[in-house]
Amino acid sequence: xxESTLSTRPSPSxxxxxxxxxxxxxxxxxxxxxxxxxxxxxxxxxxxxxxxVRLAVxxxxxxxAEEGDRPQLIVVCVPPDVTADTIEAELLRFSDAVVxxxxxxxxxxxxxxxxRGVDLTRYIxxxxxxxxxxxxxxSARGDLFLGRPWVICRDEETxxxxxxxxxxxxHDVGALTIEMTPEAHDEAVGLVSHVPQIMASLxxxxxxxxxxxxxxxxxxGLRDVxxxxxxxxxxxxxxxxxxxxxxxxxxxRIQDDLAEITQALRNVDAPGSRRxxxxxxxxxxxGVARLPGKHGQxxxxxxxxxxxxxxxxxxxxxxxxxxxxxxxxxxxxxxxxEGAQMGLVEFSVLPEVVDKLTLELxxxxxxxxx
Amino acid sequence: xxESTLSTRPSPSxxxxxxxxxxxxxxxxxxxxxxxxxxxxxxxxxxxxxxxVRLAVxxxxxxxAEEGDRPQLIVVCVPPDVTADTIEAELLRFSDAVVxxxxxxxxxxxxxxxxRGVDLTRYIxxxxxxxxxxxxxxSARGDLFLGRPWVICRDEETxxxxxxxxxxxxHDVGALTIEMTPEAHDEAVGLVSHVPQIMASLxxxxxxxxxxxxxxxxxxGLRDVxxxxxxxxxxxxxxxxxxxxxxxxxxxRIQDDLAEITQALRNVDAPGSRRxxxxxxxxxxxGVARLPGKHGQxxxxxxxxxxxxxxxxxxxxxxxxxxxxxxxxxxxxxxxxEGAQMGLVEFSVLPEVVDKLTLELxxxxxxxxx
Numbered sequence: 001x002x003e004s005t006l007s008t009r010p011s012p013s014x015x016x017x018x019x020x021x022x023x024x025x026x027x028x029x030x031x032x033x034x035x036x037x038x039x040x041x042x043x044x045x046x047x048x049x050x051x052x053v054r055l056a057v058x059x060x061x062x063x064x065a066e067e068g069d070r071p072q073l074i075v076v077c078v079p080p081d082v083t084a085d086t087i088e089a090e091l092l093r094f095s096d097a098v099v100x101x102x103x104x105x106x107x108x109x110x111x112x113x114x115x116r117g118v119d120l121t122r123y124i125x126x127x128x129x130x131x132x133x134x135x136x137x138x139s140a141r142g143d144l145f146l147g148r149p150w151v152i153c154r155d156e157e158t159x160x161x162x163x164x165x166x167x168x169x170x171h172d173v174g175a176l177t178i179e180m181t182p183e184a185h186d187e188a189v190g191l192v193s194h195v196p197q198i199m200a201s202l203x204x205x206x207x208x209x210x211x212x213x214x215x216x217x218x219x220x221g222l223r224d225v226x227x228x229x230x231x232x233x234x235x236x237x238x239x240x241x242x243x244x245x246x247x248x249x250x251x252x253r254i255q256d257d258l259a260e261i262t263q264a265l266r267n268v269d270a271p272g273s274r275r276x277x278x279x280x281x282x283x284x285x286x287g288v289a290r291l292p293g294k295h296g297q298x299x300x301x302x303x304x305x306x307x308x309x310x311x312x313x314x315x316x317x318x319x320x321x322x323x324x325x326x327x328x329x330x331x332x333x334x335x336x337x338e339g340a341q342m343g344l345v346e347f348s349v350l351p352e353v354v355d356k357l358t359l360e361l362x363x364x365x366x367x368x369x370x
Numbered sequence: 371x372x373e374s375t376l377s378t379r380p381s382p383s384x385x386x387x388x389x390x391x392x393x394x395x396x397x398x399x400x401x402x403x404x405x406x407x408x409x410x411x412x413x414x415x416x417x418x419x420x421x422x423v424r425l426a427v428x429x430x431x432x433x434x435a436e437e438g439d440r441p442q443l444i445v446v447c448v449p450p451d452v453t454a455d456t457i458e459a460e461l462l463r464f465s466d467a468v469v470x471x472x473x474x475x476x477x478x479x480x481x482x483x484x485x486r487g488v489d490l491t492r493y494i495x496x497x498x499x500x501x502x503x504x505x506x507x508x509s510a511r512g513d514l515f516l517g518r519p520w521v522i523c524r525d526e527e528t529x530x531x532x533x534x535x536x537x538x539x540x541h542d543v544g545a546l547t548i549e550m551t552p553e554a555h556d557e558a559v560g561l562v563s564h565v566p567q568i569m570a571s572l573x574x575x576x577x578x579x580x581x582x583x584x585x586x587x588x589x590x591g592l593r594d595v596x597x598x599x600x601x602x603x604x605x606x607x608x609x610x611x612x613x614x615x616x617x618x619x620x621x622x623r624i625q626d627d628l629a630e631i632t633q634a635l636r637n638v639d640a641p642g643s644r645r646x647x648x649x650x651x652x653x654x655x656x657g658v659a660r661l662p663g664k665h666g667q668x669x670x671x672x673x674x675x676x677x678x679x680x681x682x683x684x685x686x687x688x689x690x691x692x693x694x695x696x697x698x699x700x701x702x703x704x705x706x707x708e709g710a711q712m713g714l715v716e717f718s719v720l721p722e723v724v725d726k727l728t729l730e731l732x733x734x735x736x737x738x739x740x
Contacts, residue, residue: 129587138675138714149587180583188584191576196595199573201654202627203566206620208657213550214558215660217499217519223661224594225566229654236651237644244635250576251632257572258628262621265614274607281606284571284599287578290585291593307516315702316689323683332685332703344517 014039015168018072021046021065021097023086025056027132028102029077030140033061035173038142044069048078055137070094073165076101080238084112087123098165100126104189105242106153106182124166125153127185128175129193135232143174150175153182190246197228197236198251204229302354304347307367315345318366325360327353384409385538388442391416391435391467393456395426397502398472399447400510403431405543408512414439418448425507440464443535446471450608454482457493468535469493474559475612476523476552494536495523495552497559498545505602513544520545523552560616567598567606568621574599672724673701674717677737685715688736695730697723 020036022029025047033043033056043062047053053064074090074097076083083103090099099122103109106125113120130148132139150170154163170177180188204226207215240247257280264276308314322329329347349357358368390406392399395417403413403426413432417423423434444460444467446453453473460469469492473479476495483490500518502509520540524533540547550558574596577585610617627650634646678684692699701718719727728738 129589131589131591148589151587178583178586184581184583188581188587191580191584192588192592195576196573196592198628198631198650199569200591200595200658201651202624202631203569204654204657205627205650206561206565206623206657207660208653210561210657210660211554211558213548213554214561215662216548217521217558218562218661219499219501219518221570221598222562222566224597225570226654226658226661227594228591229651229658231651231655233648233651233655237648240635240647241638241644244638248632248635251628251635253576254572255625255628255632257575258568258621258625261568261572262618262625265610265618265621268611268614274611277610278603278607280568280575281571281599281601281603283578284574284596285601285603287574287576288570288596288599290577290580291588291596292585307513313690313693315699316686316693319686319689320683323686329685 014041014172016041016073016165016172018042019044019070020169021069021071021074021090021094022062022077023047023074023090024077024079025052025061025137025140026077027135027137027139028128028130028144029075030056030059030061030137031130031142031144032075032077032102032128032169032173034059034140034142035145036169037062039172041172044071052137056140059137059140061137061140071097073097073169074099075169076103079235080105080109080242084109084116088113088116088118091118091120091122097122098162099123100166100169102126102128103242104193104239106151106185108242110153110182121157121159122162124158124162125182126166126170127151127153127189128170128173129189130175134230135235145170146174148175149178151178151180151185153180153185155181186243187246190243191250194240194243194247195250195254197231198240198247199254200226200229302349302351304349304354304358304361304368306345306347306361308345318345318361321364322347322357322361325357327357384411384542386411386443386535386542388412389414389440390539391439391441391444391460391464392432392447393417393444393460394447394449395422395431395507395510396447397505397507397509397514398498398500399445400426400429400431400507401500401512401514402445402447402472402498402539402543404429404510404512405515406539407432409542411542414441422507426510429507429510431507431510441467443467443539444469445539446473449605450475450479450612454479454486458483458486458488461488461490461492467492468532470496470536470539472496472498473612474563474609476521476555478612480523480552491527491529492532494528494532496536496540497521497523497555498540498543500545505605515540516544518545519548521548521550521555523550523555525551556613557616560613561620564610564613564617565620565624567601568610568617569624570596570599672719672721674719674724674728674731674738676715676717676731678715688715688731691734692717692727692731695727697727 019042021044022033023046025045033045036043037060044065045053045056045062046065057064071094074094076086078086080103083101087099087101104127110125128145128150130144152166167177260276261280264273267273308318327349329349332347362368389412391414392403393416395415403415406413407430414435415423415426415432416435427434441464444464446456446460448456450473453471457469457471474497480495498515498520500514522536537547630646631650634643637643678688697719699717699719703716732738
């Protein structure tokens with residue numbers, strides 16, 4: 001780990017003082033733990049799978065939970081279908097700790113707990129909007145929440161000290177807090193997360209029976225549209241089932257639009273057909289324009305693409321030479337140009353070193369593509 | 371430049387000998403011209419817009435076309451709706467030149483020319499699968515086609531010398547040629563390019579009326595799904611209209627799937643509903659797994675994850691040792707696990723070597739995560 005990346009953290013001083021207990025050490029739990037550890041917070045880890053806890057400990061995410069732990073804050077990071085049970089159990093077991101969860105749907109677990117008559121004074125639901133296509137402890141990373149929104153769903157009864165503790169958690173991992181009602185939250189994630197997952201899956205499904213030649217023609221556009229289609233069905237049944245009403249409302253609108261554009265394409269030369277197609281495409285222009293930031297780009301790093309001979313020795317030599325330049329790589333991707341005796345290596349580096357790296361690599365005879 | 375990068379070019383020596391005329395100096399025409407110029411080919415440029423030609427000349431893409439040009443090959447790079455007219459005009463004007471085009475749809479212009487009774491002996495359609503978000507001459511780049519597929523649609527009557535000239539063009543710009551029938555091509559691009567555009571646009575359209583809070587929750591997943599929704603309506607009316615049959619066939623299948631998952635979500639607890647949802651999501655898993663490279667999802671390769679200290683030197687050493695084992699990496703992805711003490715390197719290798727690689731790396735003391 002290098003200081004330059006550390007210095008990108010929004011909150012320089014840690015707010016949480018006491019012990020934090022993470023229940024569920026998968027991608028989110030593991031990442032929260034790593035982020036808190038890097039801030040020096042005392043983190044204890046619990047998971048139904050002991051090997052998952054061991055791996056998290058090996059990754060530097062904290063220590064295994066044990067008798068006598070006195071957590072100040074408990075973060076429930078378990079699958080949606082056991083979230084309510086786990087919240088109830090943790091509230092009972094640790095009678096003075098604040099309990100929050102990171103489930104991606106907020107109304108369903110809340111209703112379930114209310115129906116059981118659980119005292120929710122010390123509970124406040126939250127949802128960090130961060131993730132990766134690959135899940136599991138092994139994919140956890142401490143910077144997962146940097147600059148990402150973290151929704152906190154307080155209600156009128158939530159005491160200030162409870163709210164503060166969850167806000168401190170969000171700030172300590174570098175996230176930006178947003179207060180929303182559970183209703184508004186579920187509607188919003190249906191639109192920005194759950195329906196996009198369905199659209200990506202439906203598109204990707206069409207590739208199942210595609211010819212090999214067709215697949216060879218795939219470019220970045222298709223890759224981007226279908227990237228999240230790699231997500232776990234088990235997880236998504238739970239998420240979609242728990243937020244079905246909000247999702248169905250949006251899917252019904254999309255069904256209408258899809259029927260309209262399909263009909264227009266069936267009779268391209270009929271009056272109004274081309275106008276109907278143009279209307280859908282430019283409505284898409286307006287919609288995508290509402291998204292903040294650059295699309296599909298890492299805003300914190302600059303990237304550089306180098307062409308290399310498609311042999312492991314080449315890549316090793318390139319990385320050795322970059323190492324000798326004392327430049328740290330934040331991220332690296334090798335794209336194997338199928339059939340070509342060549343690979344494209346994409347580096348992400350801190351913006352301030354990209355010019356130097358480009359210059360030095362060109363001096364060394366490497367071919368820079370972009 | 372070092373020989374390793376020289377040797378990366380699919381065709382070591384330029385194949386085209388005579389003059390090449392580029393009609394339409396936008397992104398594709400300009401990029402082809404730049405690539406050919408860098409190979410020392412004599413390139414002449416024509417465009418309906420004189421200022422576009424001037425800019426292309428300034429960028430080093432060749433010289434302006436003039437009376438007395440004797441092109442051996444003409445590459446038509448104009449918008450789809452004027453492609454057929456331009457091909458016909460160029461065939462007439464240069465009676466011994468081979469004419470090709472780069473339009474993203476191949477059947478429609480062919481039918482149009484056939485219906486007009488144009489002699490197509492010297493014409494052969496092609497389609498380089500390359501592009502950028504930004505269009506126009508100013509976005510042109512000579513490496514746009516490096517390692518990218520270039521579809522060539524010959525038919526039975528196409529003379530060998532005509533085919534050769536277009537293949538030479540593709541090789542000289544560093545592309546990989548694929549022979550397909552116009553029918554197979556249009557079906558393939560409908561699937562990997564045109565329908566993804568519609569799905570992205572329909573999703574993005576839903577963001578138009580979203581609340582500001584909802585938009586703030588948008589993450590990389592939604593950004594990726596909707597990135598290409600920023601494309602030009604004018605261009606896409608032309609493309610979709612010209613390939614409507616192939617596109618409609620796929621859209622109808624998606625309509626059925628969308629109806630099924632929407633119905634399942636309306637009655638989540640009905641028998642079979644969750645199974646139906648899971649079926650769509652995992653069908654999407656299978657589909658996206660067919661895409662080569664990028665996401666380490668490639669079915670043709672086995673993947674292996676190694677934990678390394680989070681320093682470039684470590685990665686270089688790992689790759690050097692793999693090189694010494696004589697094992698070729700098909701794909702590589704580094705996860706710079708910021709905040710963790712280590713990085714994850716995911717390799718894709720041929721399935722038959724993954725066991726050997728795992729064993730050897732463990733012998734060498736590397737930690738295999740998966």
